Amino acid sequence: MKGLYLLLKRFxxxxxxxxxxxxxxxxxxxxxxxxxxxxxxxxxxxxxxTQKIVEKPAEWALTLGSITDNIMYEIGNIILxxxxxxxxxxxxxxxxxxxxxxxTFTYLSLYVLVPLRNGVVRDIRNQIYMKILxxxxxxxxxxxxxxxxxxxxxDVQEIDNSIMSSFEMLLxxxxxxxxxxxxxxxxxxxxxxxxxxxxxxxxxxxxxVGKSLKKPSMRxxxxxxxxxxxxxxxxxxxRIIKAFNAEKKVKTYFTKQNAEYFRIMNGxxxxxxxxxxMSEFLGTAVIVIVLWYGGKLVLNHGSNLTPQxxxxxxxxxxxxxxxxxxxxxxxxxxxxxxxSMERIDKVMLAExxxxxxxxxxxxxxxxxxxxxxxxxxxxxxxxxxxxVSLTIPIGxxxxxxxxxxxxxxxxxxxxxxxxDVCEGQVLVDGIDIRDYKIADLRGLMGNVNQDPIxxxxxxxxxxxxxxxxxxxxxxxxxxxxxxxxxxxIATSEGYHSNIGDRGGKLSGGQRQRVSIxxxxxxxxPILILDEATSALDTESEKLVQEALENLMKNRTSIVIAHRLxxxxxxxxxxxxxxxxxxxxxxxxxxxxxxxxxxxxxxMQNF
Numbered sequence: 013m014k015g016l017y018l019l020l021k022r023f024x025x026x027x028x029x030x031x032x033x034x035x036x037x038x039x040x041x042x043x044x045x046x047x048x049x050x051x052x053x054x055x056x057x058x059x060x061x062t063q064k065i066v067e068k069p070a071e072w073a074l075t076l077g078s079i080t081d082n083i084m085y086e087i088g089n090i091i092l093x094x095x096x097x098x099x100x101x102x103x104x105x106x107x108x109x110x111x112x113x114x115x116t117f118t119y120l121s122l123y124v125l126v127p128l129r130n131g132v133v134r135d136i137r138n139q140i141y142m143k144i145l146x147x148x149x150x151x152x153x154x155x156x157x158x159x160x161x162x163x164x165x166x167d168v169q170e171i172d173n174s175i176m177s178s179f180e181m182l183l184x185x186x187x188x189x190x191x192x193x194x195x196x197x198x199x200x201x202x203x204x205x206x207x208x209x210x211x212x213x214x215x216x217x218x219x220x221v222g223k224s225l226k227k228p229s230m231r232x233x234x235x236x237x238x239x240x241x242x243x244x245x246x247x248x249x250x251r252i253i254k255a256f257n258a259e260k261k262v263k264t265y266f267t268k269q270n271a272e273y274f275r276i277m278n279g280x281x282x283x284x285x286x287x288x289x290m291s292e293f294l295g296t297a298v299i300v301i302v303l304w305y306g307g308k309l310v311l312n313h314g315s316n317l318t319p320q321x322x323x324x325x326x327x328x329x330x331x332x333x334x335x336x337x338x339x340x341x342x343x344x345x346x347x348x349x350x351x352s353m354e355r356i357d358k359v360m361l362a363e364x365x366x367x368x369x370x371x372x373x374x375x376x377x378x379x380x381x382x383x384x385x386x387x388x389x390x391x392x393x394x395x396x397x398x399x400v401s402l403t404i405p406i407g408x409x410x411x412x413x414x415x416x417x418x419x420x421x422x423x424x425x426x427x428x429x430x431x432d433v434c435e436g437q438v439l440v441d442g443i444d445i446r447d448y449k450i451a452d453l454r455g456l457m458g459n460v461n462q463d464p465i466x467x468x469x470x471x472x473x474x475x476x477x478x479x480x481x482x483x484x485x486x487x488x489x490x491x492x493x494x495x496x497x498x499x500x501i502a503t504s505e506g507y508h509s510n511i512g513d514r515g516g517k518l519s520g521g522q523r524q525r526v527s528i529x530x531x532x533x534x535x536x537p538i539l540i541l542d543e544a545t546s547a548l549d550t551e552s553e554k555l556v557q558e559a560l561e562n563l564m565k566n567r568t569s570i571v572i573a574h575r576l577x578x579x580x581x582x583x584x585x586x587x588x589x590x591x592x593x594x595x596x597x598x599x600x601x602x603x604x605x606x607x608x609x610x611x612x613x614x615m616q617n618f
Contacts, residue, residue, distance in 0.1 A: 016346055017352055019175065023135055027128040034128075034183050037121035041114045042135040042497045046195055048110035049327050118236040122180060137168050140359055147359075148366045149430045150391070158241025159234075163359055166236050174349030178342035185335035185342075192332045199325050201315050203306050206330065208299050230351040232280055235273040237355075242266050264299060284348070302329060312468040366429055372449040378442050378456050378537040378568065380495060382427065388435035396422050398438065398591045404584075406537075409432040409569040411579035413612065414588030420572045422541050423588070427570070428454045458531035460560070462543035464523040466515035471500050474515075475529045494529035494559040496522070521555060528559045569576035576613050585609065 024031065028464055053329045090102050144160065152160070196204045246253065246262055253262055303326065310322045317325060382404040389397040397419045404410050412420040425431055426438050429450055438445045445453055466474050475490055476482035487507060492499040499522055503509040515523040531539065541560065580599045587595035587602065587609050595607050603610035 015176065016350065019171075019350070020179075022060050023132045024128065024179075026135075026440050030128045030406045033124045034121045035187075037117045037124065038187050041117035041121065041184070042044050044114040045115065045188065045331070046328075048107050048114070049192075049195070049331060056281060067150045074227040084344075097433045106521075109371070118184070121184060125180055125183070129172065129179065132176055133168060136171060136356065140164055140168070140356060143360055143362070147362055147364055149425070151362055151364075153391075156237065156241035158236030158239070160359065161234070161244065162237035162240045163356050166240075167233055167355050169357075170233070170352040171349050172295045174345035175353070176349075178345045178349070181335075181338050181342040181495055185339045188335045189332045189339075192328045196325060196328050199321055200306075200309075203302070203309065203317070203325065205296070205303055207302060210301060226254060230354065232273065232276045233352055233355050235269065235276055239266075239269055239273060242269060268352065269283060275613045280348075294517070299326075299330065299333070300327070366432055366450070367591065368450055369447060372452075373443065373447050375440070375443075375448050375452045376457065378406060378441065379468070382538070383439040383442075384423070384436070386425075386436035387423075387426065387433050387438060389426065389431065390434055396591050397426075400591070400593055402586060402593060402596075404568060404570065406568050407566065408583040409564060409571060409579075409581075410589060411571045411573055411582035411585045413573055413576060413579070413585060413609065418588035419591040420541060421586050424542065424570055424572060427538075427540065428457050428459075430523040445533055456536055457538045457540060458534045458536035458563075459540050460524070460527050460531050460542070464515065464527035466523055466526060468510070468513045470505075470508050470510055471503075471526065474511060475507075475533055476527055477530055479533050486533060487529075490529045490533035491526075493532045493562045494525045494527045499525075525555065525559055528563055532563055537567060539564060539567045541569065541573075543572050543574055576609075585613075 028362075082550055090098070103201055141164065144164075193204065196207070242262075242265065246266070253259060269575070306317070306322055306325065310317050310319060384402045387397055387400045388395055400419075400423065402410070412423060422431070426433055427445070429445060432446065439455070440448070440453070450481055467477070472484065472487055475487045484507060488497060491500055491507075500507055500509070511517050511523075514525065518526070541564075571582065576599075579585060582599070585594060585602055586593045586598060587607070589608060595602055595605060595609055597605065603613060
């Protein structure tokens with residue numbers, strides 16, 4: 013149960029005051045439950061005439077003998093005054109009071125654990141979300157989005173359903189078992205020793221089944237992650253699926269995955285449902301053995317147990333059967349929950365190598381130049397960039413062109429530290445960007461991507477995203493610069509209209525102009541444009557290009573472009589080929605070189 017201990021240590025520590033309260037309430041509930049059973053022995057003895065009435069009260073002390081003698085004295089008094097039948101009424105009232113106190117404290121223990129249970133689940137979900145935001149972009153290129161979602165939803169919920177629900181039993185049932193066993197040892201240590209010899213065997217058999225749950229549970233959660241990934245991809249690509257009549261193919265693939273999940277979960281639940289009948293059978297078998305062995309001791313006078321004491325002993329022993337069964341059920345559930353925790357920990361414990369150094373430099377302005385100095389970068393083994401050097405003075409527009417996969421996007425991703433260089437340096441104002449505070453460094457930059465990333469929210473909130481306390485006037489001005497104001501105010505609620513999932517209610521050009529307005533409002537000194545017009549029609553491209561030119565005024569801009577017509581006026585054009593800058597110069601200079609750029613230009617003109 014090392015995994016459970018580590019989980020509780022990580023997430024339950026802030027709620028230790030609730031655990032202390034729950035422990036006290038459970039202890040009181042267990043004690044009152046034990047007192048109701050302890051009262052049976054003197055009652056049975058006096059009523060059936062096998063035990064003499066205690067005529068004098070014993071001196072009160074916190075010992076079982078003192079409590080028992082005084083209870084027997086009080087019961088004897090009631091019998092002498094009112095008779096045996098009337099005594100049963102008083103004893104019944106006493107038992108009702110004990111049960112009332114027991115269930116009251118049991119409820120209070122559960123009541124104080126509700127904030128703990130829900131709080132731990134909330135904290136896990138918060139931490140995994142924060143971790144996802146902190147992890148570098150490279151981590152997610154190796155992971156499926158659906159599987160990440162499955163870990164945040166299904167796996168977190170499984171921890172709640174299994175571990176946290178079992179935590180209530182872990183705080184309650186051991187106390188009931190321990191207190192009952194103490195009474196049993198007091199009543200007959202030899203018979204209890206015999207019970208202790210049986211219990212490890214039962215525990216071993218139950219543990220074997222419990223351990224076999226963890227592996228299939230892990231497979232089940234992994235398969236659920238694959239299912240969610242397939243659903244997410246199908247929803248994102250629904251237009252393509254329908255356009256290519258691929259419904260049958262994706263249905264077959266999903267059905268196959270779902271059938272595999274069905275088989276895994278069948279095996280898992282067959283094992284899980286074995287817990288109750290197995291523990292009930294083993295519990296009954298132990299009771300029968302104890303009944304045989306204890307009865308033999310009583311009948312042969314081989315023990316100090318009286319017949320009524322033996323009956324009371326059996327009641328105590330039976331009282332630990334249900335807690336023991338629920339304890340084993342909790343053990344099964346915890347194994348399943350720990351499998352989910354392992355999946356969550358693959359995200360929670362993932363290494364984040366793009367972090368601030370111990371004493372980062374704060375930076376709020378960009379004053380001189382950006383310099384790439386002998387930069388080499390690789391994702392795995394092959395170099396994507398090979399000793400690339402480039403200086404970008406403040407206020408200049410630098411265009412990057414070249415075939416897909418030549419390293420252009422990787423080149424610009426190094427500047428905001430989405431990735432870190434493998435060799436060389438990226439300098440801003442002469443200082444290595446790894447020395448800067450990451451938030452400050454990225455605060456200097458604005459991004460406009462080929463595929464505008466918008467959120468299922470209003471125009472206002474999308475444009476003001478990342479800008480604190482933006483006013484409607486500032487948002488409108490930014491939209492006007494981006495040529496977006498007119499189509500926004502034409503909507504039913506203007507700037508407070510919802511744009512749909514990923515901007516689905518807008519055209520491609522409109523989405524791009526909202527994205528540009530967001531960059532305008534941020535007003536960054538450095539601008540990164542990644543093929544911002546390549547997916548647009550001619551009319552939209554003209555509007556977006558005009559918006560981009562407004563945005564780029566008086567800014568240092570790095571532009572990735574496939575349409576060479578959009579970068580004719582760039583101060584410097586760099587041609588990438590297989591991770592190297594093979595040509596650089598103005599538009600006219602590159603045409604005069606008669607190299608790769610002229611070839612690309614000729615192909616586009618044709």
